[in-house]
Amino acid sequence: MADIVLSNVSKRYPDGFEAVKALDLGIGDGEFMILVGPSGCGKSTALRMIAGLEDISDGELIIGGERVNDLAPRDRDVAMVFQNYALYPHMTVHENMGFALKLAKADKGELDRKVTDAARILDLEQHLERKPANLSGGQRQRVAMGRAIVRDPKAFLMDEPLSNLDAKLRVQMRTEVARIQKRLGTTMVYVTHDQTEAMTLGDRVAVMRAGVLQQVDTPARLYEDPANLFVAGFIGSPAMNFLPGRLDGDTVRTPLGDAELPGELRARLEGGSSAAAADVIVGMRPEHFEDARIEPTDAPARMRFRATADVVESMGSEKYVYFDVDARQLHTAELDELAADAGIEDLPSHGDGQQVVARLSAESRASPGDEVELSLDTSQIKLFDQSGRSLLTGAAQ
DSSP: OOOEEEEEEEEEOTTSOEEEEEEEEEEOTTOEEEEEOSTTSSHHHHHHHHHTSSOOSEEEEEETTEEOTTSOGGGSOEEEEOSSOOOOTTSOHHHHHHHHHHHTTOOHHHHHHHHHHHHHHTTOGGGTTSOGGGSOHHHHHHHHHHHHHTTOOSEEEEESTTTTSOHHHHHHHHHHHHHHHHHHOOEEEEEESOHHHHHHHOSEEEEEETTEEEEEEOHHHHHHSOSBHHHHHHSSSSOOEEEEEEEETTEEEETTEEEEOOHHHHHHBGGGOOOSOEEEEEEEOGGGEEETTTSOTTOOSEEEEEEEEEEEEEOSSEEEEEEEESOOOOOOHHHHHHHHHHTOTTSOOOTTSEEEEEEEETTOOOOTTOEEEEEEEGGGOEEEOTTSBBOBGGGOO
């Protein structure tokens, strides 16, 4: 095992494009670190620089206390698992898993022992003599992981290893990856575009955008205290709603109504004061709304308002209610990039208004076309300035 330190690491291509910009990131010995962000954000490039598959333009990469910028991939003692399984179709599972050791001329007894141990961890013992064509997608991915495990490397590097699997299998394999990492205790760097994977797998998560590290923290802290508009919009499903607002003393005025800020939020505003009026962007997570008829009677800090349900999606355990708000469309570089990444930038606009989604309890009777009374937990709203930076001091990095 080993720690990994990226110090001011950049990747610049011959045409001048900078894929990764001055990345400073420390990954602890035995830590499970997730790199997440939209397509093209630089996360896979950063991983490939750690592996030695991409040259480092500037900065230093240190693995286990040793500077490795100029070391070949085979000399860095890291193992990489790719999105495609890259298995040899003519070899059995046993032969695929032990191939790297065979190339290294490892003793046959040691090779067999390591393959058997890895197969036991991955529940592949009964498949060792089968070939990849006779395996399911999940089994093939486990074979690819086993090929990395037998090498007993300092670190595992995984580049979207589950993206080729169907949704149900991805959930199963996600728990497998977490279980295996905890059992082995090996440093792991895992790249994904799926923020659900990021939030459920990692000890810490590093969010990247356009080659720049936006925030690195535990999943809970990223959710509770996003440092900026981009992190807030990327983390969470369904995504956070953003509406224009105005901070006026201890009140934030929004298209849904005026909300008095709870004491905790007032104390966390920059400078410890909210006296000056200012235009802000107000973030509201769907799960912090509720049908006013079924909210707890003693629920504190809730703002009530009425809205007409446009679309209602029943998920069984909960309902997603979409409604329009009479508010100007917000356009910032961060929000436009989030919309493009979600594939919704070209969807028809809602006139002059903006769509909001609320995640309600299944007991809600909301139906399309109904006017419903909703409530919002105002202690959970997020406030950002016009540049996209969080106004809550707890989010400062």
